[in-house]
Amino acid sequence: MKEVPSALLTIQVLGALRAVEDRLEAALEPLGLSLAKLGVLSKLTAAGEPLPLGTLAERCACVRSNITQLVDRLEAEKLVVRSDDPHDRRSVRAELTTLGRSRHAVGLEALHEAEKAIVARIPSRHRAAFLESLQALHDDD
Numbered sequence: 001m002k003e004v005p006s007a008l009l010t011i012q013v014l015g016a017l018r019a020v021e022d023r024l025e026a027a028l029e030p031l032g033l034s035l036a037k038l039g040v041l042s043k044l045t046a047a048g049e050p051l052p053l054g055t056l057a058e059r060c061a062c063v064r065s066n067i068t069q070l071v072d073r074l075e076a077e078k079l080v081v082r083s084d085d086p087h088d089r090r091s092v093r094a095e096l097t098t099l100g101r102s103r104h105a106v107g108l109e110a111l112h113e114a115e116k117a118i119v120a121r122i123p124s125r126h127r128a129a130f131l132e133s134l135q136a137l138h139d140d141d
Contacts, residue, residue, distance in 0.1 A: 013137075020118055027114035032077060033107045040070050041079065041096065041104040050095035052085055079103055 021035070028034055033041075043059045044051060051059070057067040071094050074080040079100035085091035096104070122130055 024114050027110045028107055031107055038107045044096045045104050050093035052091045052093050056094055
C-alpha cells in the first residue's frame with residue numbers, strides 16, 4: 001500500500017477536526033448555544049452549586065477574561081445569574097437558573113444526536129481501528 005505523506009495526513013486530520021466541531025456547533029446554534037456556552041453550563045451543572053468565576057475558569061481550562069465574557073452572554077440570556085460569594089467579598093459566583101438547567105439538558109440532547117450522526121458516517125467495521133488510530137495520536141511516548 002502506498003505511503004501517505006505526513007503533511008497530507010496532518011491536513012486531513014485538522015480538516016476533519018474542524019468539520020466535526022462545525023457540525024457540533026451547528027447542532028447547538030438553533031438553541032442559542034455554542035460548545036463554549038454548553039461547557040460552562042455543564043461545569044455548573046456538575047458542581048451542583050454556584051461557582052466562583054475563577055474556579056469556573058479553572059474547570060473550563062480557560063482564562064478568567066474568557067469566562068467573564070461567557071458568563072456575561074449567559075446572564076444576558078437568563079441562563080445564569082451572578083451572585084456575591086458569601087465567603088469572599090471580592091469574588092463573584094455564577095449560578096444556573098431554571099432556564100439554564102433546561103437549556104443545558106436540551107443542548108446535551110442536541111449534541112448527542114449530532115455525535116451519533118457524525119459517528120454514523122464512519123463504517124461500523126472501521127470504528128475500532130479508527131479509535132485505535134485516534135488514541136495513538138494522544139500517546140505521549
